[in-house]
Amino acid sequence: MKNNQHAPANSGGSAAPKYQKKFYFSRRKYCVFCKDRVKLIDYKNYKTLENFVLETGKILPARVTGTCYYHQKQLSKAIKRARHMAFMKFVEPKRG
Numbered sequence: 482m483k484n485n486q487h488a489p490a491n492s493g494g495s496a497a498p499k500y501q502k503k504f505y506f507s508r509r510k511y512c513v514f515c516k517d518r519v520k521l522i523d524y525k526n527y528k529t530l531e532n533f534v535l536e537t538g539k540i541l542p543a544r545v546t547g548t549c550y551y552h553q554k555q556l557s558k559a560i561k562r563a564r565h566m567a568f569m570k571f572v573e574p575k576r577g
């Protein structure tokens with residue numbers, strides 16, 4: 482007689498632990514301006530531009546905000562214009 486040691490055992494408790502479902506999806510980055518179908522980013526609506534600028538005044542890179550190449554170019558120009566028109570501040574060094 483053969484020793485059937487490799488026979489599958491009908492042991493309970495082998496169920497894989499169920500992971501709790503998370504109630505959020507990984508947010509996909511998208512271009513805000515493409516979504517709103519903005520053709521030209523105006524430097525005068527500085528309030529929207531401020532979302533793409535750090536507290537220090539630095540322009541956030543596209544890989545952070547998710548804006549596309551086309552709009553990031555326009556955005557950076559618009560921010561620079563807004564700075565000259567004193568809507569926004571220039572980059573200032575951190576204090577402390």
Ligand SMILES: [Zn+2]
Pocket residue numbers: 512513514515516548549550551552
């Ligand atoms: Zn875009």
